[in-house]
Amino acid sequence: MRDTGISKGALGLATSLATAGYAFGALLAGDIGLRFHRRPLFALFTASAAVAWTLTVSGMGPAAFAIGLVLAGLSTGLLLVVALPPCFQHFPASRLHITAAFVNIALFGGIAAGPLMGGLAASGLGWRTMFTAFAAIAALACVLSRIVLPHEEPPEPGLTFDWRVVVLSAGATILPFGAVAFLPATGFVSPLFLVPLAIGLASFAAIFIVEDRAREPLIKVRQMLHTLPIIGTIIASFAGGVFLTLLTLSLQRLTTIWGWSPGEAGLAFWPLLPGALLASVLIYFVFRTRYLPIMILAGMSVTAVAGGLLMAAQGPDQVSFVTIGAALLGFGAGSTVSPALFLAAFSVPSNLLGRVFAFIELVRSVGDFLIGPVLAQFAVLIATGDTITTKSVDITLGIAVAMGAATLLFVAIAFLTSYRRLPTPKLEQWLDGEDEVAIESPPVLRGLDETD
Template identity: 60%
Template sequence: MSETGSAARNGLTASLRGNYALTLAITLFALVPYLFATSATDILKGGIIHDVGLSKTMFSLVKGLGTAGYAFGALLAGDLSQRFPRRPLHMTLTASCSLGWLLSISGFGPITFCAGYILAGLSTGLLLIVALPPAVKDYPASRLPFTAVFINLALFGATAAGPLVGGLVAENIGWRGLFTIFAVVAVLAFFLGLVVIAPEKPTAPGTKFDIFAIVLAFGATVLPFGAVAMLQSTGFASPFFYVPLTLGLILFAAIFIVEDRHSAPLIAVDRMTQTTPTIGTIIASFAGGVFISLLSLSLLRATSLWGLSESQAGIGYWPLPIGAVVAAGFLGLAFKTRFLPLLILFGMLVMIGAGVMLMTVSTSSATVTIPLAYGLLGFGAGATVSPALFLAGLSVPSNALGRVLAFIELVRSVGDFLIGPVLVAFAGLIASGPAPGEKQIVITIGIAVAMGVGTTLFCVAAFFSAYRTLPVPHLERWLHGDEAAIETPQALSGGKG
């Protein structure tokens, strides 16, 4: 009887190994909690500051270092995922992610909250590269469009839904209740991984640890994110802002130089500087930065000028996830076709239009204009950030996807999460009083919109300098591992495809 039961359990386990739906679920559970938190905590910060005993400056610093951990973790995982088996990496990282959320709600004081939140960010960045590429590469090409839809919802949909979730939980279970759910989800990802992920050998166990890339990436994330997090307390003229920011950006630039000369680099600079990966990375970075800027500035206006509480403002963002879901559907339709670049272009134009609406809105028209603008903003960002990442990923061989995605996420995080806080601080800088008024917020939104316009014009010019017609992705060829789905010349070389 026991042998029969054991055989049945073994058979069930074998049938679940590599299951497509469960693999997507693991990816969702591993990544979504922290991505929710990146935007939900802007709504929940009042409760967190009060309950934990943080200052506003310390809260901003913890958020910034959590994002730095996420960006650095993604690049570090590009190395670790080559040299270590996926299954134990997944187990370790989901456990550390759950530990991070539990530390943050432990009530032992500011230090444990800070350590826990940063650990959750670092673990999620590592999990991004451990969990995501296998969900893309290990299944037939026929499933790639649905996978793309799912990943778009997991990566960007969570960020878009964060303010709404923050507004809802602020009035109910509070931030500790939300973080408890995050810890439980990470535990669920741990046990699902135990069942679904098959024991396997690492892809390149003999690869040497690229210490130069890792050290440079650490400085290129911690220094600028920490500097920008302190900006509203220190000001633009403070050496506590511009010295670490400048040093961090120098280290960021040094990554390209060092890796380009490395005999066995972690970051394939030659592939990343080809036209389509360059365009995809630029769009993902700046479109995300424009989105975060418009989100932050509209929240500032709603709470400081229009008198809404943070929870009321968060609930008012309900159209954002709806727009993101619609964009994900369009991504699924366009993924296998030549129209993926057109979807990204349309998304940029829609996001620019949403920014113009947020610039021109008045209190009398806000009831109609604001929900429409938020819905368009959700669609625009959902049709640009993740689709641009896919455009870049399809332009390199799939066997390099993990390392390429790791570096793109590093670059994207720098763009996404530095631009917004800098623009919010700039709105305060040009204010005549202690807080920015309507005029200053409109001017700063205009700067974000101008960045979107400039990014769009540059990328359109770069794309059509390389291609006469829209390229069709060859997904079957790409999944074999050695060839790109979209052939691409060197960046701005003028070659025509």
């Protein structure tokens, strides 16, 4: 705010719209990645990310900073779905466990490094240095894409553009996240929050109806209404939301209540990164086995334990609870969201991965990035003044832990009622067969059939 001249409200709105851009970009890439060549798309989106981060550090004023931030979010969402499916489709089944481990490092290893990077930036590295590094990484990826990525034909060049789902997805992301941006200034009962939130969630619900009735839908709703895709989507959404809530409120406790500087608070959460890396190592060993669901359930349990430790940290003299809780939180997050994404993908043909990842990322983003800010603002609402208190933080952390425990119970019951024994994924037939799946997944509604 000091360096760019942007106001607190405008910064909050730009940040929320950047998150909305990420979610919308993931869905949009599900369509674009099917109809156009991936190599030029990857180069285009990495170039747009480099331009976006360059805009944020250009010193051209608050408008350029906000535009750059939103464009960076959009570019990231587009890149995710364009880049991720080929990582699985273009390698033999014998190497997929390596792919899964590195994808997990890229997804949640990067997220777990966020507080550490923020702490370094606040301690003297500087936000402009960090954003410049992001621009350089994106530019390097753009150059490497022209050298490394092969030329290949698009999967479905004749696919009709599904403009209905794109419009609905825009409403389902921009409106709710825009509403959350107004939440600190307006409160929960303001029309500026309730109206766009309601319209956005209605748009989100309408996606399922419209796509189920479409002749050439981007999202295969019928295939997503099976046990494993539902389990995977629910875990990815709620586990991520619980993670962000625990992390956000714990950082606020350190800075607002304990009086730590932002640099000290960010650096205190360095164990998130080794925790996430340990989860990636575990994925390497269990990805091709029947124990991936066990890892996910264990990750949810560890996340709940991490929440309990973070709640127990009542003062700076108990910072060891924060250190251990952060390590467990990193492991729990790395053991749930990405593995759940893989588990959902196992029950659909591999040639539909782009569509599956696009839809799950849309749903996950709406869940992840709405739960965290709403619960963080709830902690302020129940506090005695205008800032959070120890009691309000503990209550809200307890709500997040209870949400994670309820998710764990639900998916455990859903899995146990669907399978008598843990299924081993058949990765070879999944990659080689056009309509083959790695794990058969029963529909959630009796009589549901893809051929209907």
